Amino acid sequence: MNKNLVRYVLGWVLIVVGAMLMLPIIVAFIYGERDYIYFGLLAAVCLALGLISSRFKPKNTQMYVKEGYISCALTWILMSVIGCLPFYLSGQIPSFTNALFESVSGFTTTGATILGVDRQIEELSHSMLFWRSFSNWAGGMGILVFMLAVISQLSGQSNMYLMKAESPGPVVSKLIPKLRGTAGVLYAIYGAMTLIEFVMLAVGGMPIFDAITLSLSTAGTGGFSIKNAGLMAYEGHYYWQAVVTAFMFLFAVNFSVYYLLITRKFKQAVTSEEIRWYFIMYAVAVAVIGIDLTVNKVYPSALDRWHHSAFQVATFASSTGFASKDFDLWPSLSKATLMLVALVGACAGSTGGGFKVSRIIVLVKGVVRDLRHMLHPNSVFTVKMDGKTVKEETVRSINVYLAIFTFLFAMSVFVLSLDEKMDFTTNFTAVIATINNMGPGLSQVGPTQSFFHYSMLSKYVLIFDMLAGRLELLPMLFLFNRDCWSSKR
Amino acid sequence: MNIVIVGCGKVGRTIAEQLDGEGHSITVVDNNPRCVNRLTEHLDIMGVEGDGASRDILREAGVENADLVIAVADADELNLYICLLAHCCGAKNTIARVRNPIYHKNISESQAMRRSIGLSLMINPEKISALEMSRLIRFPGAIEVDSFARGNVEMYTLKLTSDHFLSGKKISDISLFKEEFLRGGSRICLVERNDEVIIPGGDFVLASGDKVSIICTPARASWLFKKFNKAAAAKAKNVLIIGGSRTAYYLANILIESNINVKIIEKNPKRCDELSELLPEALIVRGDALNEELLDAEGLDKMDAIVTLMHLDEENIMLSLYARQKSEAKCITKVDRIVFDKIVDTMPLDSVIRPRELTAESIVRYVRAVKNSEGSNVESLYKLNDGRAEALEFKVVSKDSPVVSKPLKTLNFRKNLQIACITRRGKVIIPKGEDTIEPDDFVIVVTTHKGLRSIDDVLAD
Numbered sequence: 001m002n003k004n005l006v007r008y009v010l011g012w013v014l015i016v017v018g019a020m021l022m023l024p025i026i027v028a029f030i031y032g033e034r035d036y037i038y039f040g041l042l043a044a045v046c047l048a049l050g051l052i053s054s055r056f057k058p059k060n061t062q063m064y065v066k067e068g069y070i071s072c073a074l075t076w077i078l079m080s081v082i083g084c085l086p087f088y089l090s091g092q093i094p095s096f097t098n099a100l101f102e103s104v105s106g107f108t109t110t111g112a113t114i115l116g117v118d119r120q121i122e123e124l125s126h127s128m129l130f131w132r133s134f135s136n137w138a139g140g141m142g143i144l145v146f147m148l149a150v151i152s153q154l155s156g157q158s159n160m161y162l163m164k165a166e167s168p169g170p171v172v173s174k175l176i177p178k179l180r181g182t183a184g185v186l187y188a189i190y191g192a193m194t195l196i197e198f199v200m201l202a203v204g205g206m207p208i209f210d211a212i213t214l215s216l217s218t219a220g221t222g223g224f225s226i227k228n229a230g231l232m233a234y235e236g237h238y239y240w241q242a243v244v245t246a247f248m249f250l251f252a253v254n255f256s257v258y259y260l261l262i263t264r265k266f267k268q269a270v271t272s273e274e275i276r277w278y279f280i281m282y283a284v285a286v287a288v289i290g291i292d293l294t295v296n297k298v299y300p301s302a303l304d305r306w307h308h309s310a311f312q313v314a315t316f317a318s319s320t321g322f323a324s325k326d327f328d329l330w331p332s333l334s335k336a337t338l339m340l341v342a343l344v345g346a347c348a349g350s351t352g353g354g355f356k357v358s359r360i361i362v363l364v365k366g367v368v369r370d371l372r373h374m375l376h377p378n379s380v381f382t383v384k385m386d387g388k389t390v391k392e393e394t395v396r397s398i399n400v401y402l403a404i405f406t407f408l409f410a411m412s413v414f415v416l417s418l419d420e421k422m423d424f425t426t427n428f429t430a431v432i433a434t435i436n437n438m439g440p441g442l443s444q445v446g447p448t449q450s451f452f453h454y455s456m457l458s459k460y461v462l463i464f465d466m467l468a469g470r471l472e473l474l475p476m477l478f479l480f481n482r483d484c485w486s487s488k489r
Numbered sequence: 490m491n492i493v494i495v496g497c498g499k500v501g502r503t504i505a506e507q508l509d510g511e512g513h514s515i516t517v518v519d520n521n522p523r524c525v526n527r528l529t530e531h532l533d534i535m536g537v538e539g540d541g542a543s544r545d546i547l548r549e550a551g552v553e554n555a556d557l558v559i560a561v562a563d564a565d566e567l568n569l570y571i572c573l574l575a576h577c578c579g580a581k582n583t584i585a586r587v588r589n590p591i592y593h594k595n596i597s598e599s600q601a602m603r604r605s606i607g608l609s610l611m612i613n614p615e616k617i618s619a620l621e622m623s624r625l626i627r628f629p630g631a632i633e634v635d636s637f638a639r640g641n642v643e644m645y646t647l648k649l650t651s652d653h654f655l656s657g658k659k660i661s662d663i664s665l666f667k668e669e670f671l672r673g674g675s676r677i678c679l680v681e682r683n684d685e686v687i688i689p690g691g692d693f694v695l696a697s698g699d700k701v702s703i704i705c706t707p708a709r710a711s712w713l714f715k716k717f718n719k720a721a722a723a724k725a726k727n728v729l730i731i732g733g734s735r736t737a738y739y740l741a742n743i744l745i746e747s748n749i750n751v752k753i754i755e756k757n758p759k760r761c762d763e764l765s766e767l768l769p770e771a772l773i774v775r776g777d778a779l780n781e782e783l784l785d786a787e788g789l790d791k792m793d794a795i796v797t798l799m800h801l802d803e804e805n806i807m808l809s810l811y812a813r814q815k816s817e818a819k820c821i822t823k824v825d826r827i828v829f830d831k832i833v834d835t836m837p838l839d840s841v842i843r844p845r846e847l848t849a850e851s852i853v854r855y856v857r858a859v860k861n862s863e864g865s866n867v868e869s870l871y872k873l874n875d876g877r878a879e880a881l882e883f884k885v886v887s888k889d890s891p892v893v894s895k896p897l898k899t900l901n902f903r904k905n906l907q908i909a910c911i912t913r914r915g916k917v918i919i920p921k922g923e924d925t926i927e928p929d930d931f932v933i934v935v936t937t938h939k940g941l942r943s944i945d946d947v948l949a950d
Binding site for chain 1: 530533
């Protein structure tokens with residue numbers, strides 16, 4: 001591996017993170033908070049180190065698969081550690097592990113929090129709350145993609161590997177021929193949609209700070225809220241919750257569809273198989289929960305039942321993790337449906353997490369194909385999606401993905417179970433919630449609860465799960481591969 | 490520019506590499522996923538897998554908004570069809586590779602046909618290679634000949650041997666290049682020494698092993714080469730072509746037109762019959778050329794030039810090495826693949842012709858011309874010595890430019906830059922210190938700097 005190149009990329013990451021840290025300073029000044037010291041200090045250190053590092057361009061800037069994966073994994077670890085320091089240094093989250101958990105949860109757009117037990121979310125200063133929500137936004141589309149869009153030194157060449165390592169989905173392809181342009185288009189769509197959501201919320205009368213932070217964390221499908229009660233704090237504001245529902249749903253759609261719509265290729269956009277199944281999944285899940293709530297007479301008004309059903313399914317499908325009601329009190333069927341939806345997750349190429357709808361489609365088609373092949377041993381079937389043959393390589397990589405996913409899942413549940421305080425439902429759903437970057441689980445990690453009570457070991461396991469889930473397993477796994485670190489192999 | 494390239498074979502790949510390096514937005518289409526992947530992994534371009542002759546695939550590649558579609562798939566018919574399809578979808582310009590001489594002739598004769606396909610350029614790799622080879626045979630002393638300013642000026646590259654006339658001489662001492670001799674004009678504008686490209690000044694001393702590029706008019710060149718070496722400048726009379734490919738046919742045709750005796754060795758009896766039918770003046774020898782006795786019997790040592798056009802690069806290289814050992818003749822070797830490029834260059838092979846580079850180069854030149862017609866006043870841009878130097882042709886537009894109407898010796902030029910040639914109303918001037926640049930002149934600048942956009946950029950800051 002070309003370590004010098006990785007060092008160079010990380011130098012640019014430091015510069016970008018340094019620049020990001022400037023934003024909370026503005027918030028601190030507006031609200032007259034003293035926290036700008038921490039952000040300012042960190043920003044200065046990051047920028048200084050970054051500028052020094054980026055001054056020394058490595059001789060060989062050819063990026064290969066290894067460098068792509070390792071740079072990506074290290075970028076996210078570095079970013080998370082820097083991101084947790086404001087919480088920790090200011091003493092607003094006194095434990096380092098908790099601060100790191102919160103920061104990782106933010107950047108990976110998980111939205112699981114350790115706040116709400118010894119510290120309430122409302123106790124954090126405005127600048128810290130903004131930083132928390134902003135980390136959702138930055139992590140949603142990805143920092144490397146952002147770098148590819150704005151830093152010309154990294155454009156061109158073979159930096160596609162960086163984008164491939166960071167972007168979700170089984171196949172990452174460009175929208176337009178130039179990598180820099182593609183990253184730019186993605187961020188433009190992302191930014192524009194965030195702005196529209198903010199305007200819609202602000203017009204609906206939501207306080208400006210709430211609207212800003214809520215838009216940022218919805219856009220990244222993160223799920224951090226500035227209230228302890230989350231979206232339950234906006235009880236009765238149907239318009240606000242409906243806007244958030246719509247945008248959670250939209251941010252979990254493959255962004256290439258928006259690009260197709262912008263370029264007026266409507267037919268291609270509408271016929272996407274992944275989008276179709278995403279819609280069907282959403283509609284069926286809302287219906288099942290709506291009926292379940294009705295049969296069990298959970299809320300008195302039909303509006304409430306369907307409204308909250310639509311909200312919760314959107315939040316679980318997009319892996320956002322807001323809660324408009326304490327769904328932990330809902331009937332089992334509804335809870336199971338939500339967890340299944342969370343496992344399937346969003347579309348590939350969106351800001352959402354989960355296994356991804358397109359992977360499930362290919363997986364199911366692959367299974368059907370293999371079963372048919374067993375009956376007709378000499379037959380040849382190809383797996384198709386959107387009318388095109390899916391490469392055998394892709395089908396196989398998705399099977400491998402499933403295997404790693406299952407293994408990591410099982411091991412995580414096992415390690416979490418060492419903690420005697422937690423019941424099985426808690427551990428099981430905590431892993432689902434983190435590995436899919438969703439947020440709250442059920443029982444002791446339910447929407448009104450917190451991850452605070454987990455032991456330090458469990459928290460680090462969950463931190464790993466969040467990072468692995470956001471980067472789609474491989475970059476984090478390759479960190480442990482000796483081949484990737486050797487300069488000779 | 491938005492460019493779609495259909496076909497990721499050797500030529501497609503070379504074009505994509507070159508054009509990507511020049512900052513164009515490129516999409517490649519091929520139905521072999523491997524070829525597409527190999528390209529998209531190394532270049533900042535987009536790949537589309539699928540049949541390039543399908544409208545949906547072309548649409549996916551974005552032909553509607555393409556400024557140029559380049560069809561370099563296998564078959565001529567396919568390429569023409571792709572151009573037609575792309576043109577109907579809204580592509581502005583199209584380029585097709587057309588090998589079949591009949592198609593080539595028919596289409597180039599009919600403007601209506603070209604317009605209906607939207608065809609702006611047809612490329613015939615074999616013909617381009619044959620033309621290049623014939624130029625080399627015309628000047629056996631040169632290993633490379635490039636033509637500029639619509640053929641009015643040519644650049645000859647020669648490799649100096651230790652006994653060469655120029656070896657060991659200081660440029661300002663060479664009387665042939667002194668100003669009083671500059672009637673038609675000629676000038677040494679580039680020297681490549683040990684992988685380094687130098688724009689030499691007057692006190693530069695040439696050494697054996699240098700690759701020297703001289704710019705002058707074709708008429709002047711024959712005079713110059715005669716001065717260098719009487720024997721080498723003598724016109725080639727007998728040329729042996731080994732391998733009876735289509736290129737061999739084109740080359741033989743050109744050579745026969747200028748009264749040169751051509752002998753072609755070809756193994757396949759059927760092809761021999763075809764060739765003898767097509768080229769009645771040429772002598773066709775049936776036999777396997779990979780046979781020392783046959784080669785000796787056919788008078789290898791008495792030839793003025795030997796061109797190896799066998800199918801395999803390795804065979805061509807071996808044959809040329811053998812020929813170089815046996816005879817004094819000018820050797821031209823065709824090499825298709827460009828792996829181990831550097832190794833081939835170190836071999837004592839004389840001239841090496843790479844058809845796919847020539848093809849790519851002529852397409853890229855066209856693209857540059859189209860691009861330059863919008864914006865900057867670079868008329869054309871040639872990459873020299875593997876892109877390490879450039880020759881740019883500028884049109885002088887403004888009267889107020891700081892370079893206009895001042896003797897060149899009073900101007901403070903950048904380092905590593907030379908005004909090689911000025912074309913004024915069709916007349917070629919190799920400039921001296923007293924010459925001036927006037928409005929409406931075409932100026933050729935040779936430089937190792939990149940990204941010059943206007944004639945004003947030649948001055949040091």
